[in-house]
Amino acid sequence: MAQPNAEPIEDYDYESLPPNFSLMQNMTAGAFAGIAEHCAMYPIDAIKTRMQIINPASSNMGSGVIQATYRMATTEGIFSLWRGMSSVIVGAGPAHAVYFATYEAVKHLMGGNQAGVHHPLAAATSGACATIASDALMNPFDVIKQRMQIQNSSKMYRSMFDCAKYVYRKEGLAAFYVSYPTTLSMTVPFTALQFLAYESISTWMNPTKKYDPVTHCLAGAVAGGFAAALTTPMDVIKTMLxxxxxxxxxxxRTVNGFVAGCRLLYQREGTRGFFKGVKPRVLTTMPSTAICWSAYEASKAYFIHRNNTSS
Structure with a gap:
């Protein structure tokens, strides 16, 4: 019996992995989404890093995002807002490719790709597994990025490679992973919360689970902002490390772990210190998450359409 030429894109659950969507295509879509997500809001991320650092030299940043951005741009030059972005571009592509590949695989194994059914547990679990895998790859690049975002870093590092060599020579390989446990303590609950919220919001907005860019964008933004606000304390400690x-x-300089970081931060700045940079973190995460999901689903839709056309 002859097979139909193609199924329309909208017949697929937008979070599932269609049968004619290859692993390489999925990873390509994820890489594109990751680079788009991180680069779009990079200047605000730089401001967040400055605000979170326990360092008298960065105390003149101001209390608001706009004020801090203006001061950084006028005192160090407008391009200082993008210092370290090369590290994100190099690391975010492969890391997000691994992220989305792991997410789709685990969700499929847990039965989370059944269309028309709400699967919050499968979404949260697959998201947690995805972030463990991707953060192992991304953590060294994130260390380089934040080292280049701090004040006067241009006097120490000429490029991301120069920064990587300097950190390795002065602090050893462990410096690239000293924050990994703390990063996971933030990203695992962040991802679980994000995907729980995303699954619930997107199901409510789009019960048929047809491809809908508006759903990806709005649900991703709200879910990302919600998760970012709740996990800010771990992000502050990660920046410290x-x-x-x-x-x-x-x-x-002697802080060597999450508990020691929490103790020092509480001694220096009290409870309020754990939420330093929460505003730029939420402002960065909401559009970044919206961009990430929109870019990923747009890429996935493109590959599905191309595969259907060629078949």
Missing amino acids: QTRGSAVDAEL
Whole structure:
């Protein structure tokens, strides 16, 4: 019996992996989504890093995002807002390719691709597994990025490769992964919360689970902002650990883990210190998540359409 030429794109659950969508195509879509996500809001991410650092040199950033952006641009030059972005471009592509490949595979194994059914547990679990795998690849690039985002970094590092060599020579390989446990303590609950919210919001907005860019964008933005706000304390500690090697504070340079970081932060700044940079973090994450899901689903739709046409 002859097979139909192609199924329309909208017949697929937009979060599932269609039978004619290859692993390589999925990873390509994920890589494109990751680069788009990180690069679009990079200047705000740089401001968030400056706000989170325990360093008197960065205390003149101001209290608001706009004020901090203006001061950084006028004192260090407009291009300082993009210092370290090369590290994100190099790392985000492969890391997000691994992320979405792992997410789709685990969700499929857990039966989360059954159309028309709400699968919050499968979404949360697959998201957590995806972030564990992708963060193992991305963490060194994130360390380099944040080292280049700190004040006066241009006097220490000429490029991401120069920064990587400097960190390795001065602090060893462990410096690239000292924040990995703390990163996971943030990204695993972040991803679980994000996907729980995303699955619930997108199911409510689009019960038929047909391809809908508006759903991807809005559900992703709300879910990302919600998860970002709740996990800000872990992000502050992660920044502390990843930038400790550039600190002039002797006590800060000896911090070697999450608990020690929490203790020092509480001693210096109290409970409020754990939510430093929450506004730029949420402002960065909401559009970034919206861009990520929109770019990923648009890429996936393109490949599905191309595969259907060629078949």
